[in-house]
Amino acid sequence: MLLLFNKPFNVVCQFTAHEKHATLKDYIPIPNVYAAGRLDTDSEGLLILTDDGALQHRLSHPKHKEVKTYWVQVEGAPTQADLMPLQQGVDLGDFVTQPAVVEIITQPDHLWQRDPPIRERKLIPTTWLELKISEGKNRQVRRMTAHVGFPTLRLIRYAVGPYTLDGILLGEYKAVEVKR
Known part of the structure; x- marks a missing residue:
C-alpha cells in the first residue's frame, strides 16, 4: 500500500500524540503505515506513507537518489546569478550539498492558503x-536558501520521484499504485 498525503503546516510527522500539534493520526486512520521520509512541522506538502518496509527504505534512503521537488517562497528577489551557488553545491558547515536544480517560477497554480499566513513585509518582495x-x-532547503541570502518563508514539497501532489487537497490523502 502506498499513500500520498498533502501535509498541512503545523502537523508533526508521527502517529503518536503530540502536546502542541496535530499528528498524522489526526488525518490518516489507516493502521500500520509509516512515513517514507519526513517533513518538518513548518513545511507542507507531499508525504509518502507505506506499509511496505522495503519500499519505505527505497523511497527515503539517500543512496537511492529519489529526486524531491520543492516549491519555495523566499524573501527577496533573487536573480539566476544569485541562485548559481545552489546549482554548484554549497558548504553549510556540517556538509556540502549536492548540486541542486533551481529556477525562479511564478506562484504555483491552485495553491492553498496557509494557516497561519506567512510573514510578509511591505517593502520586501517575495x-x-x-x-x-x-x-x-x-x-x-531552508539552510540552502538562507546561505545564499534569501530566507525561506514557505516550503512545500511538491514531488518525490514520480509521485506528486496533483489532485490531493490539503489534509487529504490518496492510495496509489507503486511506480517501479
Missing part, C-alpha cells in the same frame, strides 16, 4: 523557486 534535490538532510 519570490517562488522550484528546487530539486536528491538529498534530504535536516532543514536542508
Whole structure:
C-alpha cells in the first residue's frame, strides 16, 4: 500500500500524540503505515506513507537518489546569478550539498492558503523557486536558501520521484499504485 498525503503546516510527522500539534493520526486512520521520509512541522506538502518496509527504505534512503521537488517562497528577489551557488553545491558547515536544480517560477497554480499566513513585509518582495534535490538532510532547503541570502518563508514539497501532489487537497490523502 502506498499513500500520498498533502501535509498541512503545523502537523508533526508521527502517529503518536503530540502536546502542541496535530499528528498524522489526526488525518490518516489507516493502521500500520509509516512515513517514507519526513517533513518538518513548518513545511507542507507531499508525504509518502507505506506499509511496505522495503519500499519505505527505497523511497527515503539517500543512496537511492529519489529526486524531491520543492516549491519555495523566499524573501527577496533573487536573480539566476544569485541562485548559481545552489546549482554548484554549497558548504553549510556540517556538509556540502549536492548540486541542486533551481529556477525562479511564478506562484504555483491552485495553491492553498496557509494557516497561519506567512510573514510578509511591505517593502520586501517575495519570490517562488522550484528546487530539486536528491538529498534530504535536516532543514536542508531552508539552510540552502538562507546561505545564499534569501530566507525561506514557505516550503512545500511538491514531488518525490514520480509521485506528486496533483489532485490531493490539503489534509487529504490518496492510495496509489507503486511506480517501479
